[in-house]
Amino acid sequence: MPKKILKRYMPDRQRIREIKSLEFLGERLHAPNLWHLNRRSVSRAFAVGLWAMYTPPLPWQMVIAAILSIYFDANVPVAVALVWITNPLTWVPMYYFAYLVGTWVLGLDSFTFTEFSAFFSIETAWSLGAPLLVGCFTLMNLGAVLGYFSIRWLWRRSVRQHWEFRKLRSKPLNSHYLVNLSCRAYWKLLHLHHADKL
Numbered sequence: 001m002p003k004k005i006l007k008r009y010m011p012d013r014q015r016i017r018e019i020k021s022l023e024f025l026g027e028r029l030h031a032p033n034l035w036h037l038n039r040r041s042v043s044r045a046f047a048v049g050l051w052a053m054y055t056p057p058l059p060w061q062m063v064i065a066a067i068l069s070i071y072f073d074a075n076v077p078v079a080v081a082l083v084w085i086t087n088p089l090t091w092v093p094m095y096y097f098a099y100l101v102g103t104w105v106l107g108l109d110s111f112t113f114t115e116f117s118a119f120f121s122i123e124t125a126w127s128l129g130a131p132l133l134v135g136c137f138t139l140m141n142l143g144a145v146l147g148y149f150s151i152r153w154l155w156r157r158s159v160r161q162h163w164e165f166r167k168l169r170s171k172p173l174n175s176h177y178l179v180n181l182s183c184r185a186y187w188k189l190l191h192l193h194h195a196d197k198l
Contacts, residue, residue: 022066022080034069034076039159043151044074049082050143054098056136057125061086082147092117095136099128102135 022029033041052065065079086094096116103110108131111119125132 039155041075043148044072045078046147046151047144048074049079050147051140053083053086054136054140057122098135098139099132101138102131105134
């Protein structure tokens with residue numbers, strides 16, 4: 001998982017400091033370990049952020065993500081940024097999906113999307129009761145597990161590829177070495193040497 005991509009899209013410290021709902025956390029929110037980008041902190045942040053993202057419609061999702069980040073020593077900006085996936089533009093389809101999951105788990109009939117979207121708002125969400133809560137709880141835990149293990153796998157894969165590139169870059173180009181390369185490694189090597197010439 002390239003750090004440059006994460007740094008490009010995650011909010012900086014100043015932006016997090018300006019979120020009024022997080023002010024009560026004080027300096028605990030700005031501990032250096034909570035801002036490091038490494039496999040452990042980012043995978044935990046994805047687990048925390050994707051878990052908090054599907055919290056039933058509450059205005060405290062960022063607060064939940066920040067508190068859990070502190071508790072689990074996860075990267076705060078990544079966790080808080082993931083919560084923003086649920087926003088006024090995405091609420092209806094995301095919570096309708098959670099509602100469908102809940103009705104499926106409980107074996108109940110469900111509204112159509114049109115009926116749901118006409119009815120749904122933060123104020124009316126709680127009246128959907130068990131189907132929405134069960135669906136959200138299911139997706140919260142599923143998202144946390146998938147997010148955690150997916151990021152760890154992607155990060156490990158990225159590091160492994162980086163080391164392969166470094167090994168390929170250090171090898172001299174001779175016919176014996178090229179014959180023993182796999183096709184994929186051969187094309188990587190050609191790409192590296194082409195990039196070096198540019």
